[in-house]
Amino acid sequence: MKTLRVGVVGVGSMGERHCRVYQSLRGVHLAGVYDACWERAHEVAARYETVAFPTLEALAAEVDAASIATPTQTHAEVAIALIERGVAVLIEKPMAASALEAMAICEAARRHGVLVQVGHIERFNPVYTELKVLLETVHPIGMVFRRLSPYAVSNQDADVILDLMVHDLDLAMDLVGGPPSRLYPIGRQIFSDAMDYAVLAMEFPGGEIATLFASRVTEQKVRFIEITAAEAYIEADLLNKGITVYRYTIPVYTNDNQPVKYRQEGWMERIGIPMAEPLALELQHFVDCVRTGRRPLVSEQDGLRTMQLAERIRLLLYHGLSPMSRLSRPPVPAEARP
Template identity: 35%
Template sequence: MSTVTPLRAAVVGVGHMGRHHVRIYSELAETKLVAVVDANLERANEYARKFAAQAFADIEPVIDQVDLVSIAVPTVAHLQTAKPFIEAGKAVLIEKPLAGNVEEGRRIVDLAEKHGVVVQVGHTERFNPVVRAINKMGIRPRFIESQRVSPFTFRSADVGVVMDMMIHDIDIVLSLTGQPVAQVEAVGVSVLGPHEDIANARLTFADGCVANLTGSRLALKTERRIRVFSEQAYLSLDYQKKTGVAIKKDANLDVLKIAREQNLENLAQLAGGDYSKLVKIEPLSFTDEEPLRAELLAFVEAVRTNSRPVVSARDGLDAVETADRIVRSIKEHNWKLS
């Protein structure tokens, strides 16, 4: 039986994401949920009663009672909500995106570094079994294609599809490549309001890798897919269904090398061959672990060991900076519906 004292946890904001943070903190042996905070005290009370915690309408009484906190308030309030906790030396997990703009994102990073506090960003897709499978393969991407589309949810109307949805894929491709973005080209369309609802971005990285990202919140159904091309393998994965396939080189692929060595320039002469025998097709297997649960466990581990979280504030800032470049590129192209 573990004798480790659970870390005292609070959740600020119990909307679409925050309520799941409340549930998971109450379930983990590593944490004790002590406070639920929401501007709507009635809603805070609802979840506090359900999970045996105290309810508050303001963060001030909570700061000294906790070791860590999840902040799941609207993006525009991330900085003002996180700042008092960070200055008090409390570990903070901020739901994605880190901030609504680059300036506020930098201020959060500066605060975290100044006070030596663990700040993790809630890019939950990093903990999706699909993404973990890609990381385990250790491939070097040369081309990445992602698609993330869904019906409009009305939850994030204060930002466009880039900061609302594409930010997930931006963070993933940044982590997969490990390279700075050298060039951004993007187009988009605003349909329901002032912000882009459909966007496509082409990112060129310093090592030559290219990522093509598509996001839409005007689709009839939800799809979240990624394809990764490299010299070692081709991966096709579905985040939502948690399915995927890896296609790798097989020893039989040497037949092509031999053909070239024999000056068989026209590979059409091999048309009678079976291509499937030249490659190895492997269905990928994934765990059923809930990504948010894995994310919070990783956060708790980073707090206990005072180590760099899987998705640090700096990582979150990189994603916001890239998203900002995409949005600016969209505005430069200035697509409009006639």
């Protein structure tokens, strides 16, 4: 098996995680890193015994594929520069800062015939994989997604839609098989000029309803999916790696010559989840697709579809077309800000 040369562009906390995983993959050589901060690039390169390249072009000349983990505003510029040099790319979410930039990435990939994967990591979460298997035999009526985080650990170069909700927009469309027909978003700005808390109701053409909660002002990290189906109620904890299924209940009445008694009988199943790191599964999939030319599980078109939906939601929220966005909010005292 030919060794695949990979690089990482942007070696902040997420980019460094990519370096760690690439070093552990069989048949993969971490050929180098590039970061706009030269000191940080050297620090990470030394830690992972690789090369810190002085320019993006220098890295592109020495790799077959690369992860892009730079700030969101630079994703399109970096991705297109690498694609034009024939380098396959995995772009961390969100794919770009706007749907227009995402379209430009898609066009560059088509024109140059270069593979692009978008880093919607939850698609590789073993909990989500098992959930999709369960949904092959049940028919969702309603879905609730909760993705909550503290402000201090959130990505503050994007609002809560692009930072957190974008994950669940992708998952909801993947589960249903297409985009929604109606959107009902509301949101609030708490600690920044961008949306920090948002709730979204979506209706799909088949009648399914999804409700998404995204918060970066909640002092508890939550990653949870609840599905109400005709056949069962399912709870999936993406963070703590568990799935519980509640089958339909049967009312039972008994008297046995005694006062009538009532109880509910039902089945509860706990699904075993394989132990695996989602990032390792995601990067292994990327490497395999580069080697074989297979279409990635999350392609550039999937990333574009999610960006287009996110942009529709943000237009509704920021341009006064949503009921909550028309409400004035009281100023947040400076001492209350993180």
